[in-house]
Amino acid sequence: MVDNLQLNSEGKLKHFLTIEGLNKNLLTEILDTAESFAGMSEQQVKKVPLLRGKTIVNLFFENSTRTRTTFELAATRLSADVLSMNIATSATSKGESLLDTIRNLESMFVDMFVVRHAISGAAHFIAQHTAPHISVINAGDGQHAHPTQAMLDMFTIRQIKQDFSRLRVAIIGDILHSRVARSQILALNTLGAAEVRVIAPKTLLPAHVETLGVTVSHNLNEGLKDIDVIIMLRLQKERMTSALLPSESEYFKCFGLTEDKLKIAKPDAIVMHPGPINRGVEIDSKVADGPQSVILKQVSNGIAVRMAVMSMAMQRQGALS
Amino acid sequence: MSRIKISQGRIVDPANKIDHVGSVYIADGKIVSVLNEPDGFRPDRIIDAYGQIICPGFIDLSTRLREPGQSRKATFASETAAAASAGVTTLCLQPDTVPVIDTPAVAELVKDLAEKAGYAQIYPIAALSQKLEGNELSNMLSLKQAGCIAVGNANQPVKNLLILRRAMEYAASHDLLLMFRPNDYWLGHKGCAHEGAFATRYGLPSIPEAAETIALAQCLELAELTGCRVHFGQLSGKRSVIRIHQAKKYGLDVSADVAMHQLHLTENDIAPFDSAYHVLPPLRTEEDKEYLRQGLAGGTINSICSDHQPHDLDAKLGAFPETEPGMSTLETLLPLMLTLVAQRAITLTQGIAALAEKPAQILRLRSGALTPGFSADVCVFDPELNWQVNQDSWKSQGANTPFWGQTLKGRVTHTLQGGRIIHELVREASHEQ
Amino acid sequence: MTTHNLEIPALLNKLEAELKSVIIERRLENPLIIGIRTGGVWVAERMHQCLGLSEPLGLLDISFYRDDFSQIGVNPNVKPSHLPPTIEGRDIILVDDVFCTGRTIRAALNEIFDYGRPNQVVLAVLIQRDGRQIPLSPDCAGAVIKLNANERIKLTGPEPLAIHVQTIEEALA
Numbered sequence: 001m002v003d004n005l006q007l008n009s010e011g012k013l014k015h016f017l018t019i020e021g022l023n024k025n026l027l028t029e030i031l032d033t034a035e036s037f038a039g040m041s042e043q044q045v046k047k048v049p050l051l052r053g054k055t056i057v058n059l060f061f062e063n064s065t066r067t068r069t070t071f072e073l074a075a076t077r078l079s080a081d082v083l084s085m086n087i088a089t090s091a092t093s094k095g096e097s098l099l100d101t102i103r104n105l106e107s108m109f110v111d112m113f114v115v116r117h118a119i120s121g122a123a124h125f126i127a128q129h130t131a132p133h134i135s136v137i138n139a140g141d142g143q144h145a146h147p148t149q150a151m152l153d154m155f156t157i158r159q160i161k162q163d164f165s166r167l168r169v170a171i172i173g174d175i176l177h178s179r180v181a182r183s184q185i186l187a188l189n190t191l192g193a194a195e196v197r198v199i200a201p202k203t204l205l206p207a208h209v210e211t212l213g214v215t216v217s218h219n220l221n222e223g224l225k226d227i228d229v230i231i232m233l234r235l236q237k238e239r240m241t242s243a244l245l246p247s248e249s250e251y252f253k254c255f256g257l258t259e260d261k262l263k264i265a266k267p268d269a270i271v272m273h274p275g276p277i278n279r280g281v282e283i284d285s286k287v288a289d290g291p292q293s294v295i296l297k298q299v300s301n302g303i304a305v306r307m308a309v310m311s312m313a314m315q316r317q318g319a320l321s
Numbered sequence: 322m323s324r325i326k327i328s329q330g331r332i333v334d335p336a337n338k339i340d341h342v343g344s345v346y347i348a349d350g351k352i353v354s355v356l357n358e359p360d361g362f363r364p365d366r367i368i369d370a371y372g373q374i375i376c377p378g379f380i381d382l383s384t385r386l387r388e389p390g391q392s393r394k395a396t397f398a399s400e401t402a403a404a405a406s407a408g409v410t411t412l413c414l415q416p417d418t419v420p421v422i423d424t425p426a427v428a429e430l431v432k433d434l435a436e437k438a439g440y441a442q443i444y445p446i447a448a449l450s451q452k453l454e455g456n457e458l459s460n461m462l463s464l465k466q467a468g469c470i471a472v473g474n475a476n477q478p479v480k481n482l483l484i485l486r487r488a489m490e491y492a493a494s495h496d497l498l499l500m501f502r503p504n505d506y507w508l509g510h511k512g513c514a515h516e517g518a519f520a521t522r523y524g525l526p527s528i529p530e531a532a533e534t535i536a537l538a539q540c541l542e543l544a545e546l547t548g549c550r551v552h553f554g555q556l557s558g559k560r561s562v563i564r565i566h567q568a569k570k571y572g573l574d575v576s577a578d579v580a581m582h583q584l585h586l587t588e589n590d591i592a593p594f595d596s597a598y599h600v601l602p603p604l605r606t607e608e609d610k611e612y613l614r615q616g617l618a619g620g621t622i623n624s625i626c627s628d629h630q631p632h633d634l635d636a637k638l639g640a641f642p643e644t645e646p647g648m649s650t651l652e653t654l655l656p657l658m659l660t661l662v663a664q665r666a667i668t669l670t671q672g673i674a675a676l677a678e679k680p681a682q683i684l685r686l687r688s689g690a691l692t693p694g695f696s697a698d699v700c701v702f703d704p705e706l707n708w709q710v711n712q713d714s715w716k717s718q719g720a721n722t723p724f725w726g727q728t729l730k731g732r733v734t735h736t737l738q739g740g741r742i743i744h745e746l747v748r749e750a751s752h753e754q
Numbered sequence: 755m756t757t758h759n760l761e762i763p764a765l766l767n768k769l770e771a772e773l774k775s776v777i778i779e780r781r782l783e784n785p786l787i788i789g790i791r792t793g794g795v796w797v798a799e800r801m802h803q804c805l806g807l808s809e810p811l812g813l814l815d816i817s818f819y820r821d822d823f824s825q826i827g828v829n830p831n832v833k834p835s836h837l838p839p840t841i842e843g844r845d846i847i848l849v850d851d852v853f854c855t856g857r858t859i860r861a862a863l864n865e866i867f868d869y870g871r872p873n874q875v876v877l878a879v880l881i882q883r884d885g886r887q888i889p890l891s892p893d894c895a896g897a898v899i900k901l902n903a904n905e906r907i908k909l910t911g912p913e914p915l916a917i918h919v920q921t922i923e924e925a926l927a
Binding site: 020098099117119120121122124125129141142143144145179182206207208209211212 | 516517518520521522523524525526527529593594638639640641642643
């Protein structure tokens, strides 16, 4: 169901909701297309008329200025008209009103929804119930998926490491609550990474995490051995209050990435973080700002990847109309 | 019609150890005779049951009809029609109505609604505590006198074990059965899917099997301490089956049921984010399903309930975790039981016993069997008749079934409740295959 | 197949001659040559040499400006365009390999105008064939030919530059 929903009858991207169900060719196509758009940022005119006349609505049921801004910028650079809405979740805690919101916007002849929602499955729900000509891009749903973030990470990894097949990638931190991690794991496995390793205490790992296709370590010193790519996840403050962790300082002691810990990984290992960074909680400033960090590269790649996904999802629309 | 002969069907009556082709004779609402025609019996009506199966009407230990309080989801009229068409002649109502069945007035109201719907045998289960909040005991004796057949916690975990203990002691004093759905509040809090591969993949708040097993183990301890007779409802996990098996072996007076869908569906069957599969307890693993099936076949699990929970469209329209849990299940009860038989998980006799004889034993009802003198609650079904779950065939107001659009095998043709025909399948002239 | 005598050196010579006369006629000052990827760039390189211009060639990739985007979508591996910092007020020689419908030139002009307002633009193509769909036409061409409806011209290069006329069936085979 998931894959059918995302692809049109010709196997082209219609919605972008999750990495699941998308094959290596399609993911590679996204990366290649993003490459084209990345080149554009070298040009003086950073805008192309691909989506001229299209209306894109950013529906943010959960606040995220950073993600929203990159989607806005991506849409603007494709010459689409963009409208961003921050919708307090309290008003839409019921499914009915979520649907009502969608219906209302639909009747304003929208072509694409970019959706961020605190509940897993919200983007699927909208894709299932929206008018057939509308594309839905998932900008993060609950703890389920954040596929554009995962793809920009893949893009960054490919820029530096070229080939996925020999890469050992460690994802460190709160896997349990991380939609980014879930999408990264699926993307890395689809693109053929040699190993995806998750490193976290048991309280921050979902049950049967190995069924996602990862190896598991509870110890950073052991887990970082032979690693080419280190992905740090953001640790939410509320994890302390819900008894998942004793304290920030103990977490940093066990799982915080410091210069010393970084030395355990391969010498040319890169350090990534989806942001925003909690300095001194999951990562030391010296590492975050150090030579192996590609965190800022990730940010600038975000626009190109989102332009790629948006334009790919919209091409189908024209074909149908 | 006072005298009815159900003629020449295969009679399967587990309680009386009958599995034989013959006729059932009914007069004045009671079973008069089975197989042997009473002298001078002149039926007013003959039901031809040739090629069909005649068995006791089914008794459902866990149903929600949504009235009082939630008639937008379903009504007594719609759901008793669904029950009748499914061969179900006795329904036990979970107390989580609006308001909760915690006063005799609400229990009386339920009885009135049943009468109006023309469906006689509805037994309310009284709330264990007031408003099901787990703080104060309900008026169990008055509720029993008002017709409540047992006390229960519906889907509400009892957080405070002291309250549970007191409630069980009090229920035991009035010889009331506790119908308990084990679920630990903290471990199962806000979950919507089994803590397993599915929930992990889709990032869904999850409920570990231990949420059920731990609450079950606690209640078993209290059963021994208080002497309360306990029936565990809607079990979903492997370890629950093991626990019940041990408790029975140890000599505790406990029984258990499982919802029919738990014997068929697992987390692997869930189409991602399809709210039709959102149930509590959640669908678990293949191993759990296998244990539940074996528990049923071996007698550890006594009976099968429908755990019928009809919903309106809006309740299921949303992102998976936001939707309301529950399936509309009455009408799939028989075909799914026959599937278990076809898959050799249980025998037909065991299946019918689990739906009729065993629940009657648990409730201590003189029913669930075709015993002469018993109320004539009878189900006649065609085990080979295929039918599609769709708008035309479905009676329940809740269309929330994952089997929508599927073709199922086995359909009830006649349902008799107290000798009255409350359902008769209108067959097409050509006898659909 | 229609037979045409399409010899690259002859075509280039003719184009060069036409271009030189247009430069005088239209009084192009310090012209900037821009080639359209991929074939147009090869031709533009030759013209750039012939005219002996010092300023580097401009490169244009019109993929993001195509009007058939909604039908065929984005072509991955689009290369960025490289144009000089100022287009404003420049005299431009826009070079492509084959002119057919005119849509490519429309897209190229749109992109150029996104960068600034040139003084004038001259369009030079190696081959102008029939099939025009919009009111644009080259100023100079190495050859003007007619082909059957099912025929296409394909330029291969950069070294050696060669021209193939194929039927659509052959092209797809």
